[in-house]
Amino acid sequence: DAGITQSPRHKVTETGTPVTLRCHQTENHRYMYWYRQDPGHGLRLIHYSYGVKDTDKGEVSDGYSVSRSKTEDFLLTLESATSSQTSVYFCAIRSSGSEETQYFGPGTRLLVL
Amino acid sequence: QKEVEQDPGPLSVPEGAIVSLNCTYSNSAFQYFMWYRQYSRKGPELLMYTYSSGNKEDGRFTAQVDKSSKYISLFIRDSQPSDSATYLCAMSPYTGGFKTIFGAGTRLFVKA
Numbered sequence: 001d002a003g004i005t006q007s008p009r010h011k012v013t014e015t016g017t018p019v020t021l022r023c024h025q026t027e028n029h030r031y032m033y034w035y036r037q038d039p040g041h042g043l044r045l046i047h048y049s050y051g052v053k054d055t056d057k058g059e060v061s062d063g064y065s066v067s068r069s070k071t072e073d074f075l076l077t078l079e080s081a082t083s084s085q086t087s088v089y090f091c092a093i094r095s096s097g098s099e100e101t102q103y104f105g106p107g108t109r110l111l112v113l
Numbered sequence: 114q115k116e117v118e119q120d121p122g123p124l125s126v127p128e129g130a131i132v133s134l135n136c137t138y139s140n141s142a143f144q145y146f147m148w149y150r151q152y153s154r155k156g157p158e159l160l161m162y163t164y165s166s167g168n169k170e171d172g173r174f175t176a177q178v179d180k181s182s183k184y185i186s187l188f189i190r191d192s193q194p195s196d197s198a199t200y201l202c203a204m205s206p207y208t209g210g211f212k213t214i215f216g217a218g219t220r221l222f223v224k225a
Binding site: 033040041045090103105106 | 149154156157203211215217
């Protein structure tokens with residue numbers, strides 16, 4: 001998994017509660033991404049980061065926020081979880097100057113009841 | 114209409130068969146084309162990367178891009194049970210990753 005870990009790996013929460021997912025990398029990559037994966041939709045970009053404190057929105061950013069205070073950590077927060085946010089969340093990294101490729105973490109399975 | 118269309122399958126083949134996986138797309142600006150393999154309950158892993166048109170071969174895997182038809186393919190020769198996975202195509206108009214569009218994935222089963 002290219003030195004990427006995600007925590008927690010599984011989480012069950014209730015509607016309306018805040019949830020934070022963590023992505024940690026050990027290889028000092030500049031670019032980090034959060035995706036969600038749902039049946040029939042493939043992977044969709046939520047937010048991405050191109051450096052410490054530099055983040056931007058992706059295709060499906062509503063209801064999500066991110067923070068990156070250190071190179072190695074990229075946090076995804078669901079401010080008030082909804083059932084539509086039940087999904088599998090993947091973090092990915094991309095090295096500066098590399099080809100257009102991304103390397104993915106193992107994923108976090110989130111169930112919002 | 115989705116920007117990237119991929120048949121979800123499942124596709125079931127006997128061991129040793131040649132497998133053809135395909136994606137079509139609508140955005141003529143796409144220049145970077147990738148194939149990822151995803152085993153059950155794992156993250157996607159990069160299999161093949163191609164820039165612009167043409168073929169690329171890596172072992173038993175061949176990726177083809179036909180930009181005139183907006184069609185990409187992944188061929189797997191001598192398929193093995195260990196190839197059983199979901200295959201995702203992905204494409205992007207430029208580097209950076211923030212405009213990469215993924216197909217929904219084709220689930221492949223290779224029977225021993």
